[in-house]
Amino acid sequence: MIREIFESKMATIIDPNLKLPLIQIGYIRDVMLKEDKAALTLIATEQDQTQGVTETQKQQIEELLRTIGVLSIHIRIKTVSEEEKQHISIRALEMQQSQTKSAARPAAPNPFPVSPMVKAGVKFIAIASGKGGVGKSTVTLNLAKALHKVGKRVGIIDADIYGFSIPDMMGIHEKPEPTNSRPTPLQRDGIQVISTGFFVKGNDPVLWRGPRLGRMLSSFLNDVMWGPLDYMLIDLPPGTGDIALAIHQMLPECSEIIVTTPQSTATVVAERAGMMALQTHHHIIGVIENMSYYEDPTGNKHYIFGKGGGSKLAEQLNTSVLAQVPIIPDEQQSTNPDLLKQIYDDIAIHVVQTLS
Structure with missing residues (x-):
């Protein structure tokens, strides 16, 4: 490449x-x-x-x-x-x-096995952010759909243990059934999914820390019976905590997309997530600025959360802005569902070209 x-x-x-x-x-x-x-x-x-x-x-x-x-x-x-x-x-x-x-200090041995998906040539993309509430899971799901649309076999690991939302967003309410005592991902619209939420009772909070989080992620990568895949998207928890560190240990070839809003507070903390990626030699594909603006019926753009945060973050991380995603109210999306599709189609094409 x-x-x-x-x-x-x-x-x-x-x-x-x-x-x-x-x-x-x-x-x-x-x-x-x-x-x-x-x-x-x-x-x-x-x-x-x-x-x-x-x-x-x-x-x-x-x-x-x-x-x-x-x-x-x-x-x-x-x-x-x-x-x-x-x-x-x-x-x-x-x-x-x-x-x-x-x-x-001497280098510590890597406690996690190399995932068989790495050996199979699956391309991993972690979707990261500095803080919650910036639309990271929405970006993950829309990018997965766009990659599937261009003919790629896609899986999602919903590793956001404190805010797992991918199953609800995909309309998945059942639990996966094990095959030969191994978890099997659920599928919706051709996308394979495994989530922390599948293994948590009701809406109970997840009170896990370091080693247990690492084992959970390792199990998702190594024990789950995934079907053939081209891309695996990993919806990370916000910030630079235990899951993000485990990703860097388990998947040294993982690429990353950083999600932010135009707000300065979001970009400052997002930079930390990006710097962690750079320091561990992960390739940052680019920045997605979500909630960039609202376009009213007359065509005027309103920058509700400020302007330029995504560009500044991309400059600081020596990468580019993949897209500025507008705010589109639910009623507009229901009447015109194609409003956002073109944006994510373009991102998917860029991702495929970058990682090919």
Whole structure:
């Protein structure tokens, strides 16, 4: 995949002051890759530009891109603002501290087995957010439907233990029946589903912690009798807790989509989820900004929750905005159910192309 090769190549270009790869600290942004074309933004300080450091970095990027077959290259130089510089410095310090801690202790053995689905070539996509209430489960379900629509075999693991909602959203009210003492996923509209909610009595709260959560997720991946799959979507709990950590251990090749709203509070906490993905070398496919605006009958857009949060988050995570999903009242969706389908169809096509 050209993006993975690109990120691997860019990781060799080190900032001389922070001693970290430019791409990891956010100095390489707005990356667009298509066939033999590439465009990106290179963030630079005024001092680096004056001393010729930026020009050297630009040449390094161009040379590395040519080694992977990119012929048309456009690099825009953007001077870093004081606010951005402070943000990058804090991020770099956290990364340096994390590296120091990792180097100081021996690597612990991975307690979880590799899922047979990994060996079968299933592509995993975790749907993450920093906080609840941003529509993460809705994004998961709509993306699953869109992937199924383009001919992909899709499964969903509803791992949001504190807010499992996928079964209700899909109209699933029964419990899965075991086959040979192993759980079997339920199916709706061609999509296979397993959920924490299947194994909880009524609406009882889930009072689980670390090891038990890890075992639950491991069981979903290894013990459930899944049918053949191309994609497995994992609806994560919000934040950076035990389930998110377990995903990074069990599925090192998992990709991620970060869901946020335009609100600054949502994007700030969503960045933490994204930074966890980057630090564990998970590929972020992109950001979906949900509840971006409401369009009234006259065509005017109203930005109820603010504006620009998704773009800012994508810039901070060195990725792109996959879609800005509008607010559509239930009555409008019932009269015109195709309003959102095109958005998710486009996302699905992008996902397939990115992960192919």
